[in-house]
Amino acid sequence: MLDRLAHALRTDHPDRPAVLHHTRTGATRTAIRRGELADLADGYAAALHARGLSPGATVGVAVRPGPRALAVMLAAHRLGLRIAVLDPTAGPDVLAARLGLARPDLVLADAAAQALAGWAGPLARRADLALPRLAALGPVATLGRRLPGCAPRLRPATAPVPAGRDERDGDAVIVFTSGTTARPRAVVHTREGLAAGLRTVADLVAPQPGTSVLGGTFFVLVPALAAGATVALPARRPEALARQLARLAPAHTYLTPPQLRTALSAGARFSGRVWTGSAPADAALLHRVKQAGAEQAWSVYALTELFPAAAVEESDKSAHDGDGDLVGHPLPGIRARLADDRELLLTGPGARHRYLGEEPDPWIRTGDRAALTPDGRIVLAGRLKDMVLRRAENIYPGLYEPALHVPGVELALLVGVPDGHGDERLVALVQPGPGADPRQLRAALSIPLDRMGSARPDAVLFGTVPLAGRSRKPDRSAASAHCARELAR
CATH class of the missing domain: 3.40.50.12780 (ANL, N-terminal domain)
Known part of the structure; x- marks a missing residue:
């Protein structure tokens, strides 16, 4: 493409x-x-x-x-x-x-x-x-x-x-995901895999010549421009975005769930088909988008390793009355299966070839616990990964936790705390060492916190980090629940 x-x-x-x-x-x-x-x-x-x-x-x-x-x-x-x-x-x-x-x-x-x-x-x-x-x-x-x-x-x-x-199997792009600072991890897509992903997007969205598309990602720009459509880059400020949508009336709009929420709060009206992804989008949000004028509102399930993997329209998502989050049928060419622990595994023509420095593996471990319905639809049931998803950004605690262990800190974790809108707050739970002065610790932590860039936590709490299992490893689930209780006070 x-x-x-x-x-x-x-x-x-x-x-x-x-x-x-x-x-x-x-x-x-x-x-x-x-x-x-x-x-x-x-x-x-x-x-x-x-x-x-x-x-x-x-x-x-x-x-x-x-x-x-x-x-x-x-x-x-x-x-x-x-x-x-x-x-x-x-x-x-x-x-x-x-x-x-x-x-x-x-x-x-x-x-x-x-x-x-x-x-x-x-x-x-x-x-x-x-x-x-x-x-x-x-x-x-x-x-x-x-x-x-x-x-x-x-x-x-x-x-x-x-x-x-x-060379179809030649490397096209490297996108970094998880790993620690000492050992980063990166997804490698080949030219053939990248082309397959772009074709899947083109077939799903089907942009038309002479129409306008609102969105700023590579997977929006390329199929739209190749089809003869014009692409408008979204305004950052919600009020300007609402005016932009009103004046442009795009046939297709791609915004992340946080962008949709702020645009709706600014009184935005939508047109045509609206697509959202990069973070969870519940049926209620998609329904609000349709109430604001969209003909259809789609949630797209995608990973850095495979974009896109599945999609579901609001009417089907709202009709799902079972447990979990329905993300739809795997898109053409995508195959899904479950591991023994019910982790969702995916593969397909657009799947990443390998992680940089590692051997190729056709199956992607998504880190998501899931179920497959009798007709093959994917229903997510929570993440197995430690990854925190905040404002459509994947944050991997292992990248940043080592820097929090300044003198006087015994243990520190970064955990996600649900905010009630399908997003998460990033919280640092810091366990001071015996005799440590909390005020001095906060001053010492200011340096590594400043260096965390967009991964800087929303809150820093001092307390005991919960441990679990024979090895007494930090219990992230319990730590998240503890932080949620503390923040609710």
């Missing part, structure tokens, strides 16, 4: 808007036209080739979703390069560990990402991560506007570019 998109941008209405940005008032403006996006992708391909990047090389990308990020993906695909998706909000220690695992030949970052990660010293607030440390892991270049303190720009070039190797 990336090949199809690259061709369609230049041959199918190249003067038509490809991506729309929003203004503060909720109005939209053209960010880039279809032909311009094709030219930008060609320019980046030439620039990357001029830097000596050859098929199989790895490019780290820390760029906000939008035209430049998509152009880089198209350029990398053309050259046979592998993209490593980097999240600068993960905190400097986690980011450095992930860079150490991926070992990119080049890191591309926009000015905002560099400032957030501390790469642009004058723009960083208190981050302890400087360009020389990252430079040891590979060169850095700025994508888009360069601000003082940023790395040199990657300027689009015009030189001829040879076609990359057409």
Whole structure:
């Protein structure tokens, strides 16, 4: 589909808007036209080739979703390069560990990402991560506007570019998930697997030429643009998003459940079909979306390892009267089975090939306990993972808990506490050592907490961490219940 998109941008209405940005008032403006996006992708391909990047090389990308990020993906695909998706909000220690695992030949970052990660010293607030440390892991270049303190720009070039190797099983993208700071874990998708996932989205959503789609993810942009639709990037502020929806009246809208809730609170009205995922979406939320004007409201079950896996419309979800969360039938080509402990296992053409540094395994362990109905639908019954899901972001406690063990801390856990709306609050439960002064501990913890970026907990509680089993390991379930009681006081 990336090949199809690259061709369609230049041959199918190249003067038509490809991506729309929003203004503060909720109005939209053209960010880039279809032909311009094709030219930008060609320019980046030439620039990357001029830097000596050859098929199989790895490019780290820390760029906000939008035209430049998509152009880089198209350029990398053309050259046979592998993209490593980097999240600068993960905190400097986690980011450095992930860079150490991926070992990119080049890191591309926009000015905002560099400032957030501390790469642009004058723009960083208190981050302890400087360009020389990252430079040891590979060169850095700025994508888009360069601000003082940023790395040199990657300027689009015009030189001829040879076609990359057409290897279906070649690596296309690396996306980091769990693991500790010392041992990060990353999902690897091949070119063939990525193409299969994009085809599944295209078949499910079926965008039409000349229509508008609201959404900002790669899996929204590519199928919509390949079909000839125009994509509008969602406004961040709920009030602006509500005005944007009213003026655009998109045929398809993709927003996370937290975005839907804040948009509804701002009085948003919907149109066409609305899709949501990345976090639990109950039937009540989907019903509210339809009451606000949507023709259909769909919940999509997806993982970093397999996007998408299943989908269900509000009417079917509301009709489910059994236990658990109905997420629908596996999408075409997806197979599901249960392990002995009832963990849901999935596989399919779009499944990840492997975890970086590990052997391939066709079956994905989702970490979700589940049941399969007689007609093959998937019903989730809670997570087996330690992962905490907050505001559509997966947070893995093992990444951050070691940093909480400062002098005076005997034990510390990060747990999720349900907030009653299908989301979770992230809470640090810290057990002080004998004789430790809580005030001094809070001061000592401020440094690692500041370095946690978007994974910073919503609350820090002092108390005894519950233990369980013969080995007396920390009991996360009991710790979560304890924190919920404390927060309710």
